[in-house]
Amino acid sequence: MEQNTDWKKEICQRAAKEYDAFIGGLKELPFETILSHAYEAVVKKEILELLENGLHDNELKGLREVKTPLAVIYKEWQENTTDYLDQMRHNIRRCSDKVLAKQSERFYSRPEAPLYRKNLIEAKKCGEVHLWRGDKKRNEECLAYFDKNIHDWYEKNELSPFLQTWAGKFGMERCKTILAAVITKATYDRRYYQEVKEHAASVKMPNITYEDFYSNTHPVIINFTYKKLMEMERGRDISKAKSGGKPRKADSRRQAEPER
Numbered sequence: 001m002e003q004n005t006d007w008k009k010e011i012c013q014r015a016a017k018e019y020d021a022f023i024g025g026l027k028e029l030p031f032e033t034i035l036s037h038a039y040e041a042v043v044k045k046e047i048l049e050l051l052e053n054g055l056h057d058n059e060l061k062g063l064r065e066v067k068t069p070l071a072v073i074y075k076e077w078q079e080n081t082t083d084y085l086d087q088m089r090h091n092i093r094r095c096s097d098k099v100l101a102k103q104s105e106r107f108y109s110r111p112e113a114p115l116y117r118k119n120l121i122e123a124k125k126c127g128e129v130h131l132w133r134g135d136k137k138r139n140e141e142c143l144a145y146f147d148k149n150i151h152d153w154y155e156k157n158e159l160s161p162f163l164q165t166w167a168g169k170f171g172m173e174r175c176k177t178i179l180a181a182v183i184t185k186a187t188y189d190r191r192y193y194q195e196v197k198e199h200a201a202s203v204k205m206p207n208i209t210y211e212d213f214y215s216n217t218h219p220v221i222i223n224f225t226y227k228k229l230m231e232m233e234r235g236r237d238i239s240k241a242k243s244g245g246k247p248r249k250a251d252s253r254r255q256a257e258p259e260r
Contacts, residue, residue: 007064012052018070019048040074047073050089058127059092062099097130104134111171113138117204139213142170143178147216154221159228167232176233177203179226181213191219196226 022044026034047070051060063069076095107113116123116135123132146166153162167175180200187197215222 008060011060011063011069015048015051015070018068019044043077044070044074050092060096061127062096100130104130108134108138111169115174115177139178142174143215150217150221159225163228163232176229178213179222181205182215182222183226185213189219192223196223199230
């Protein structure tokens with residue numbers, strides 16, 4: 001079980017050292033200069049008290065690796081137009097969220113990163129909204145890349161090289177799942193082969209709505225592309241079986257998990 005108190009104490013200790021150094025530095029300045037920093041001292045003291053007493057673990061996650069949490073939060077506060085200290089908690093949470101969002105984007109930029117399987121409600125309960133958002137953004141980028149590039153490769157009859165490039169950038173699991181979701185959303189469309197529909201239906205979908213998977217690409221091209229993905233997957237499973245490995249199932253998922 002994660003020892004929440006340890007990393008929270010470390011954040012507070014770093015912030016307290018910053019505050020003590022700030023106050024200590026003020027004492028060496030002329031009285032007029034000290035007065036000009038009075039508001040900053042009040043705000044930083046408020047930040048320190050909130051860090052120590054008033055915030056939930058999920059609101060502080062993004063500050064775990066920040067070396068100067070007090071300075072970072074105060075900068076965020078300065079960029080906020082409000083003058084009310086009761087907004088300080090919101091500023092700390094927003095600062096933490098920004099750090100987590102960047103971490104999530106870096107994680108999901110890797111093609112081997114697994115799809116996030118929890119829905120938004122579950123993610124909120126676990127304090128993993130940043131992972132849900134990062135995964136959703138990567139899904140959108142994956143589908144946008146497909147829509148932007150597939151026509152040229154299809155017209156040149158170079159679909160296999162495109163799929164290798166696409167999967168190399170976003171990961172085979174993500175590419176397959178995205179197209180499977182597009183197909184499953186329109187199972188009524190007879191332009192999709194029955195075997196394609198059945199395979200797409202067997203793919204375990206992430207817990208986000210099908211409305212997030214809308215493609216402008218013609219169904220005939222999507223059908224042909226997905227059939228190629230099926231062939232690539234079968235070829236990979238055959239190679240793995242010959243080498244003594246265990247073939248993957250259509251709805252299998254990677255075991256690696258993003259950092260919490």
